[in-house]
Amino acid sequence: MSDTQVSWSSVRDRIHHDPAVAMLNTGSWGLVPRSVFARVTALRQELAAGPTDFFLRRLPDRLWDAREQTARFLGTTPQRFVFSVNVSSAINLIAAGLPLAGPGEILMSDHEYGCMVWCWERAAKRRGLEPRSFTLPRLPSDPEEIVDAAVAAMTLRTKLLFFSHVLSPTGMVLPAKRLCAEARQRGILTVVDGAHAPGMLPLAVDDVGADFYTANLHKWLLAPTGAGFLTLGPGQEDRLEPLHVSWGYYADRYPIGDTRASHGPDDRDAYGSTPRTRFLEFEASRDICPWLVVPDAIQFQTELGWLRIRQRIAELAAYTRSAIGERFHLPLATPAAPDLHGAMTAFAIPDRWGDSVHLRRRLWEAHIEVPIIDRPDRRLLRVSHHFYTLEAEIDRLAAVLATLPH
Numbered sequence: 001m002s003d004t005q006v007s008w009s010s011v012r013d014r015i016h017h018d019p020a021v022a023m024l025n026t027g028s029w030g031l032v033p034r035s036v037f038a039r040v041t042a043l044r045q046e047l048a049a050g051p052t053d054f055f056l057r058r059l060p061d062r063l064w065d066a067r068e069q070t071a072r073f074l075g076t077t078p079q080r081f082v083f084s085v086n087v088s089s090a091i092n093l094i095a096a097g098l099p100l101a102g103p104g105e106i107l108m109s110d111h112e113y114g115c116m117v118w119c120w121e122r123a124a125k126r127r128g129l130e131p132r133s134f135t136l137p138r139l140p141s142d143p144e145e146i147v148d149a150a151v152a153a154m155t156l157r158t159k160l161l162f163f164s165h166v167l168s169p170t171g172m173v174l175p176a177k178r179l180c181a182e183a184r185q186r187g188i189l190t191v192v193d194g195a196h197a198p199g200m201l202p203l204a205v206d207d208v209g210a211d212f213y214t215a216n217l218h219k220w221l222l223a224p225t226g227a228g229f230l231t232l233g234p235g236q237e238d239r240l241e242p243l244h245v246s247w248g249y250y251a252d253r254y255p256i257g258d259t260r261a262s263h264g265p266d267d268r269d270a271y272g273s274t275p276r277t278r279f280l281e282f283e284a285s286r287d288i289c290p291w292l293v294v295p296d297a298i299q300f301q302t303e304l305g306w307l308r309i310r311q312r313i314a315e316l317a318a319y320t321r322s323a324i325g326e327r328f329h330l331p332l333a334t335p336a337a338p339d340l341h342g343a344m345t346a347f348a349i350p351d352r353w354g355d356s357v358h359l360r361r362r363l364w365e366a367h368i369e370v371p372i373i374d375r376p377d378r379r380l381l382r383v384s385h386h387f388y389t390l391e392a393e394i395d396r397l398a399a400v401l402a403t404l405p406h
């Protein structure tokens with residue numbers, strides 16, 4: 001073992017994990033660092049012991065700090081940053097709250113996350129619009145191939161473009177900034193599903209130039225589940241209706257006597273928000289402790305060093321391509337070009353390995369957590385390799401694959 005491997009396995013001890021399980025599914029949920037878990041648990045103890053004091057007096061400054069630090073880390077501003085429970089709730093808010101009107105169409109790629117497609121299908125139906133998808137190139141070697149496919153699909157009828165920054169089934173990274181620029185030139189609104197981007201990619205949200213950027217913080221950033229966000233791009237500050245009408249609905253009516261009543265929609269208020277963010281974000285009595293510890297999760301990886309993390313992820317991607325793909329002659333479903341992949345590598349797997357239900361069971365019986373994804377045209381095995389993934393876990397997957405028919 002090299003020194004690097006020794007130090008990465010010791011890092012794993014600082015993160016909650018089940019040592020019996022080969023955890024190759026950060027793409028669904030990340031593991032939570034012990035320091036982050038301890039802090040969220042301490043906050044929940046405070047909340048349990050004194051809920052009124054917690055919500056009314058202790059929470060506002062903490063919420064503002066979390067908003068400021070998280071927004072700064074992600075390359076956006078606190079005044080445009082709205083926390084959400086997860087990326088699904090952020091996209092639901094936009095799909096339900098954006099005043100779009102037909103006729104026209106909502107365009108998306110053919111690799112979007114299933115229930116997010118349903119979300120846009122419902123929005124389209126309610127508004128007299130048509131949902132339409134375009135085919136992404138399977139294994140591009142240049143991001144411009146993706147831009148060309150998207151641009152060729154845009155028409156005068158296209159009102160909104162929805163796409164993932166990192167595709168869920170394959171882990172392919174889309175050129176989000178280029179896609180948003182092309183859409184903008186044509187007067188098309190953009191909503192980006194950045195579920196996987198924070199913590200996986202060096203993300204600068206405002207630089208992407210989306211009208212609405214949404215993401216999860218519980219995947220690659222390693223915050224506890226319950227933390228996601230959306231941002232409001234230039235010109236979109238006042239377009240959304242909230243999903244949930246609560247005390248943020250009327251900014252000028254303060255239920256608890258706001259002694260720091262704000263003056264404008266972007267001024268910090270007494271609740272750790274601004275009138276604008278609170279309008280969309282506040283959903284009554286909810287446990288928002290996961291939001292408050294996002295800075296702790298950022299701090300955890302910042303201390304490890306982002307450059308070092310990215311190098312480790314690239315090393316593991318190469319290892320996965322060789323130990324799984326090359327060894328079993330599996331076609332790659334994730335481009336190997338550095339700007340087209342991150343920390344997930346997927347392979348097309350043969351039918352002779354059985355259906356997905358059977359295969360998932362077989363893998364889980366061996367304590368391997370890795371998704372098998374049925375696509376219309378092929379079945380995929382998707383390996384997530386965050387910095388804490390060990391080569392030994394990928395080898396355990398390989399050992400099970402070696403027992404399947406060849």
Ligand SMILES: Cc1ncc(COP(=O)(O)O)c(C=O)c1O
Nearest residue numbers: 028086087088113164168193195
């Ligand atoms: C691209 C993408 N969008 C949306 C989601 C939904 O995430 P959540 O359940 O945290 O809202 C996922 C989950 O894996 C995803 O990969």
